[in-house]
Amino acid sequence: MIKLERTLLGIILFLAIWQVLAICLDANTIVPGLGAIFSELTGLVGKKTFLVAVVSTLVKVIAGLLLTLLIGLPLGFLLGINNKLFDMFRPVIMVIQAVPVISWLTLVIFAWGIGFRGPIFITFLSLFPIALLTTVSGVRNLDKNLLEMATLYRVPRWQVIRDIYLGSLLPFIVAILDVTLGQAWKVILVSEYLCGNSGLGVLILAARYEVNPAKVWALTFLAVLLGLITERLVKLLFRKVAKRWAI
Amino acid sequence: MGNLIVITNLAKSFDDKKVLDNINLSICKSERAALIGPSGSGKTTLLRIISGLETPSQGTVQIHTRNIGYVFQEPRLIPWRTVEQNLLFVNPDAELEDILAKLRLKDFKNHYPHQLSGGMKQRVNLARALITNPDLLILDEPFSSLDLPIKLEIINDVLLQWQERKFTMILVTHDLKEALLLADRIIILSSSPGRIIKDLTVDLNPVNRKISDPALLSIESDILHVLSSAY
Numbered sequence: 001m002i003k004l005e006r007t008l009l010g011i012i013l014f015l016a017i018w019q020v021l022a023i024c025l026d027a028n029t030i031v032p033g034l035g036a037i038f039s040e041l042t043g044l045v046g047k048k049t050f051l052v053a054v055v056s057t058l059v060k061v062i063a064g065l066l067l068t069l070l071i072g073l074p075l076g077f078l079l080g081i082n083n084k085l086f087d088m089f090r091p092v093i094m095v096i097q098a099v100p101v102i103s104w105l106t107l108v109i110f111a112w113g114i115g116f117r118g119p120i121f122i123t124f125l126s127l128f129p130i131a132l133l134t135t136v137s138g139v140r141n142l143d144k145n146l147l148e149m150a151t152l153y154r155v156p157r158w159q160v161i162r163d164i165y166l167g168s169l170l171p172f173i174v175a176i177l178d179v180t181l182g183q184a185w186k187v188i189l190v191s192e193y194l195c196g197n198s199g200l201g202v203l204i205l206a207a208r209y210e211v212n213p214a215k216v217w218a219l220t221f222l223a224v225l226l227g228l229i230t231e232r233l234v235k236l237l238f239r240k241v242a243k244r245w246a247i
Numbered sequence: 248m249g250n251l252i253v254i255t256n257l258a259k260s261f262d263d264k265k266v267l268d269n270i271n272l273s274i275c276k277s278e279r280a281a282l283i284g285p286s287g288s289g290k291t292t293l294l295r296i297i298s299g300l301e302t303p304s305q306g307t308v309q310i311h312t313r314n315i316g317y318v319f320q321e322p323r324l325i326p327w328r329t330v331e332q333n334l335l336f337v338n339p340d341a342e343l344e345d346i347l348a349k350l351r352l353k354d355f356k357n358h359y360p361h362q363l364s365g366g367m368k369q370r371v372n373l374a375r376a377l378i379t380n381p382d383l384l385i386l387d388e389p390f391s392s393l394d395l396p397i398k399l400e401i402i403n404d405v406l407l408q409w410q411e412r413k414f415t416m417i418l419v420t421h422d423l424k425e426a427l428l429l430a431d432r433i434i435i436l437s438s439s440p441g442r443i444i445k446d447l448t449v450d451l452n453p454v455n456r457k458i459s460d461p462a463l464l465s466i467e468s469d470i471l472h473v474l475s476s477a478y
């Protein structure tokens with residue numbers, strides 16, 4: 001409880017400093033008054049355009065993540081158990097990691113124009129290497145002695161995958177979820193801003209054209225909030241799934 | 248009784264390094280053989296070849312069973328699985344009650360490996376080998392990290408199980424007393440590359456041996472004599 005009180009106190013202090021700054025700097029600067037931000041917030045929350053944008057962004061985040069995990073984890077598994085394959089794929093992965101996002105964005109705009117596919121694809125490209133390489137190191141981290149024990153006792157392959165592989169990969173999968181979830185929101189917003197036609201990123205772009213800092217902050221606040229909520233939900237869900245493996 | 252294992256002219260090299268040389272060895276059904284040798288003499292390698300985890304460079308190994316229980320030097324338990332789950336992993340149909348009781352693991356079946364002491368982990372390692380109903384039980388220095396009282400306890404457990412099931416046993420150890428308590432045959436390997444330099448029968452009761460038994464002590468001193476002239 002004491003800890004919660006301290007946290008609350010911290011937040012109140014932060015808001016107070018913000019408000020003082022806003023008054024000192026005056027009017028419509030990048031630090032607008034709390035009242036202005038709050039009225040933008042309440043204005044946004046009920047509005048249909050906002051809700052549509054939230055759903056659109058959320059769908060893209062989920063799609064980008066699913067794409068990343070569904071391709072990154074199995075491929076990482078494969079490259080982890082097969083060094084020759086890993087050597088073959090490594091240059092491609094390095095290129096994907098090294099090319100600046102701006103270049104991908106430009107190419108995506110050439111290919112698909114402004115739309116929903118671009119942000120999802122950009123998210124995939126930025127997160128896929130993390131998912132893949134973390135899985136590879138997870139597989140390499142496997143205890144060879146345990147695998148040998150399973151071989152000796154002729155334990156069926158599927159059971160080895162369920163009991164040994166998944167169990168040792170779980171901490172790595174948690175780490176991947178941790179990193180990619182947080183990143184996905186940020187990447188989606190940026191790419192919506194630059195090559196999207198809907199979503200919170202586009203709303204922030206609109207607020208820019210209106211030169212409305214209060215609206216930018218209100219949208220940012222909501223985006224962060226949504227990010228945190230989804231992170232919690234996904235982790236909760238994942239823990240449920242993991243429990244079935246009794247980790 | 249017939250042979251369970253027949254090894255002929257076996258040699259094993261890793262890259263250019265010869266680890267085992269000219270091994271000829273037959274082991275009968277229900278025999279309890281102890282393998283003694285300095286570290287690096289290829290004892291583990293020989294066990295791994297017998298159990299099919301490694302292939303010989305030369306020679307042949309005939310083994311008339313596929314049911315092998317292997318008590319590894321390290322427990323090799325799955326860390327995120329309970330004792331019970333670790334056992335069922337190698338044999339989902341196993342009847343665990345009996346073996347858990349006999350190895351004094353009953354109260355620990357829902358424990359995770361990190362909650363167990365070293366001796367307890369090795370008992371699970373042993374239980375896992377036994378619930379596959381092995382015709383051949385291989386033990387690779389399973390007791391080397393344990394304190395003497397616990398070591399004697401587990402040795403006794405192994406002997407009771409052998410009395411019940413009469414599996415063939417190969418024990419690797421560097422503890423002569425351990426070998427004399429457990430084995431009816433002691434095979435001594437030379438230092439690298441390992442060759443058999445002595446193969447002798449232990450003429451004592453199969454079970455209920457005592458470390459302080461004069462007969463046992465006299466065999467021990469004979470072997471020590473061989474060892475001191477060999478190394």
Ligand SMILES: Nc1ncnc2c1ncn2[C@@H]1O[C@H](COP(=O)(O)OP(=O)(O)O)[C@@H](O)[C@H]1O
Binds near residue numbers: 285287288292
């Ligand atoms: N997979 C391997 N690759 C290369 N060298 C090995 C391998 N396994 C064992 N050796 C070498 O073979 C020798 C015998 O090892 P080992 O059979 O473990 O001896 P012991 O069990 O008698 O101590 C050692 O020098 C060891 O380094």
Ligand SMILES: [Mg+2]
Binds near residue numbers: 291
């Ligand atoms: Mg060894």
